Amino acid sequence: MNIEKLHQLFLESSGVTTDTRNIKNNNIFFALKGENFNGNTFTQEALNQGAKAVIIDEESYYLNEETTIVVEDVLKTLQKLANYHRNQCNATIISLTGSNGKTTTKELIFHALKENYNTIATQGNLNNHIGVPLSLLQIKEDTQFAIIEMGANHQKEIEFLCSIAEPDYGYITNFGKAHLEGFGGFEGVIKGKSELYTYLTSNNKTIFYNYDDKIQREKLSSYHKTFSFSLSNESEADIQIETSIENEFIQANFQDSKITSNLIGFYNSTNIAVAITIANYFNVPLDQIKQGIENYAPTNNRSQIIQQNSNKIILDAYNANPTSMQAALNNFDKTAGKEKYVIIGDMLELGNEASKEHQEIINITKGFHFNKTITLGKIFYNCDGQTEKFEDFEGLKKYISQLNIKNSIILIKGSRGMKMERLLEIL
Template identity: 30%
Template sequence: MQTFYWTEQQLVQAVNGEQLNPEVGARTFDKVSTDSRQVDAQTLFIALRGENFDAHQFLAQVVTAGAAVLLIAERSAWEALSVRLPLAQQPAVILVADTRLALADFARWHRRQMPLKKLIAVTGSNGKTTTKTLLAQVFARAGKTLATVGNLNNDFGVPRTLLCLRPDDEYAIIEMGANHRGEIRYLTQIAEPDITVITNVAGAHLEGFGSLQGVIETKGEIIEGLKPESGVAIFNADMPGLDFWLEKAQTLGIEQVKLFAIEQLSVPYPALPRVTYSAVHTQNAAIQFELQAEQQAAVSVQMPVLGEHNAMNAAAVCQVALSAGLAMPQILAALQAFSGVPGRLQQTQIDCGLLLDDSYNANPESVKAGLASLAALPGCSIACLGAMAELGEYSAAGHREVAEFAAKIGIDALLVYGEAAQPMAPIFLQALEANGCLDGQQSAAFSEHAALNEHLTHLLAQWMQQRGTPINILVKGSRSSRMEQVVQFLSARHHG
């Protein structure tokens, strides 16, 4: 295959920039970096600015590393440096008004040059990364596929992912996240997707969105990047935002709208094509369910993951893949081989039972989904929950809702960490007592991980001696709660 590279003239064209030193001659580059520590002779370095950083301060370091091209927004920073540099040592330097916007412009221009079959954009309050990863595994069976790495799903991460596209890529799966209005609009107008999917909406990042309606409207921004005549908008029919999204799609003139949903007798908008899932149950630490696409026979699926929400994710993936022209056998093979994503309800056998590592992040709906998965397992259940962040004025109510849900579904012990989570421990016991179900359950609140781990160790020793059933443990919390420390402790101390 021919070696891929860009030229500085293509960059100037894409970002409408000004080359400050055209006398250095033509330059090419094959990689893009926003990190001054990751630069070589084939790199375009983009000097980004943020609230707490300004990469223009590192231009000398980048030039010393041999960068081919600089993209900057501060003329004086280059002028102060260039007087000390012979022409032969200078990179090509392109000046723009705003390097963040220029990064987006370059990514959009590059995406348009790539002969992709389909670019799929994924958003939602929960399940984005799992759905993205599952889509990547499905589409990899049909052709070379690029997917968002990790959580590079914001205004810096999405452009950088698009710039990783190469001419032999056939599909791209792009995750889009947001914590404020307008962010998804910005991202989808860069990526220009062929298919969009909204996995779900819930009370996440409410500090930035203000309300659930704010979340619904922001997630709906994703369809603004579709071409009306050829784009496909896929929605979760079980979400409260469905009416709003359908009206928005009609206003934008989007001709292809499809749904996925749990099977039910009475369905909204029956004329729209849909994929449904049903009969979800857990057996041998795996979920089994029925999946049915429009005008196709239902098929049985077994996935080596936990949680009914993963059946929902599978239905979303199936609808996306069918809309892109993939065949059901390709889809089913990928679904049944999928083992999940680290930190998202990953199961590990430890000496007392199963450890469910769902520590990557949390909001009330995702915590309740994790608790439901824990409760579905045979044996005793211990939930170790960290405080949920970015809930704004809904924080107290959200933590109460989770504690009461844990009591309702029969969790045996609730151990919580973090200031906002402290009231959950007594609420859990009060809810059990109010329902007449208080019978040996335990709860406790901690301000240090070490104290939680010590209490958990004593509890496990007691229960393993007294009870003859597996003891399964869920660990979950927002990133700021650092609940992975509990996972690491359990994995080291109680490995299977």
């Protein structure tokens, strides 16, 4: 079946899925393969659950021409279908990547735009070679904007995702010390993330950027289709947005309007500012921008504020790298509270830089005024200059239980693989 016919079948369906647990009636099931699974083996199960058709790449699972379509490679077919669908739609594609803050920024842009336009955005963290196609296939005939998040941990990944999404606009949140192992160091991060810039400049597309970020400003100095924002009133950016912290939350002042977010940490200022910038660029009325941003509240372990018994917990356990960890600690040091505890877990995927970067975080904490800094994980455990350190969760769990922390404010942060949210049950 060629891609045009497959696309027509897609339009007649209720959407696509790659997981039999989520099949809805009339879905098309793409039988993807992984290291520990083979979607082809679920062909009959998918049909039993109401799938309209199943896309497979092993002929032994073929049933009949009405229900099973054999292709050379299921994943490549999903990607081709997404790209074809993207080019049949009228939606404007805004893609974003970066080391920190991608998902929060995506949500803020989505909330600001959807007040005035029919807008969709990447759901959850579906931002890789499978997630981006699935996100693009959420675009409907009446969709006006699609905010597509792109994640990467090695070179050429963003370049490939751009070839599928073909974005009209783009934004890079920042260049940080994330996935150093895969990218080959910090310079590799800059090179890899900048593949979004390369695509946009090569195709004469518009780039939004943070004028205050020297790396981005210099990279884009000779490109003519840019639109910038700054947190400084004295900059030469296209838009200036003043931000401050009011009662722990970030507040933005723009065109004599105060926009009070539900986000803590000054590091979120640029995330809010770019959402205002993009919505304003596309002529969303200011009162609707304000409403959209003020309606967004973080979830899923991303800078969540949780009141638990007498303690206030800042749960930032979705992910961590040296850049985001230092920003979180700096912010926590400035947060009001007499009794302050920090519980941090290992930062993963740092390769040869892991020991050095973890030791640097330990050294930084000595300059802060915390009651205790407690670490979890083998990398932190091998660092010098700390007393409360635990290799495994059971040891930490026992220690925390004995501390009997009350009337305190607690920061919890670590890489996704550390599952730091488990501490909520103890605290």
